[in-house]
Amino acid sequence: MKKVTIKDVAERAGVSTSTVSRVLSPQINNYMRKETREKVLRAIEELDYRPDIRAQSLRGMRTRIIGLVMPDALNPFYQELAYVLEEICYRERYGLLVCSSKNSPTRELTYIDLLERQKVDGIILSTVGLNETKLNSLTKRGIPIVLVDRDVPGADIPVMFTNNYMGGCQATQYLIDLGHKKIACITGEMNTLSSINRLKGYYDTLQKNGLEIDKKLIKKGKLTFKDGYRLMKELLRKSGDDFTAVFCVNDIVALGAMRAIQEKGKNVPSDYSVIGFDNISLSSISNPPLTTIAQPIKEIAQAAFKTIKRAKRQG
Structure with a gap:
């Protein structure tokens, strides 16, 4: 069966091939009459025309595909980030390739190399192990990269993230208040x-409030529900009478901590106050609703997408 070409579409619609190309380029659709655009789209549908993305990318150096490499696909914060990015990409007629490094620097590099071979327009990255030297070498190869959520000092790369230090201050001050x-x-x-x-x-x-830093009340682990639950059980067992509130550095850890408190027969917030960080969707439907420091996920995603798009256009 003969492959449908852009020329076939132009003939069916009664327009030039350049007009068809303009319809396939969303950034200039606004400069075309609605009737003409609909006529071309109808011809594309009738002929089942599928543009050759690889050929387009070789001509224009753009694939309209963006890669997202995140550390943990099970973390609700990154799930929501991916969801918002996919919505943005769909609206802008881009594709999104989502990869999870599972907190492995080796896996992270493997995915970055794969996305580079796929000629993506750029990579949105929440890195788990790349230092400034490696990141700068990647950008020198012409790959637009934007860091989200996690900064790497010394890397000459745009970063979109919340002020984590101020968030930690606000969460702690809230409990003190x-x-x-x-x-x-x-x-x-x-x-x-x-x-x-x-x-x-x-x-x-x-320290600012003249309160003691008690090292035995600080627990470190993986940023998961399971570790939040485990570490809170440990705190309750060893130091349950020594504290009345807990700051968890993300919401999923905080939800695990709340589960441990409730299993102990205690209540949140009457027995122990809990505050998280991220403001994931689950925080509002937990019982009781989790108090949390909000991260502007939509704004972070939008800024990352615009930065990639601008870098590719300028490149």
């Missing part, structure tokens, strides 16, 4: 700047 003086913290394993800065905000706010 409720009257708590013994505040525990469940944090990550200190392999990301976001966890480091949220913990630093906790430390500095306690």
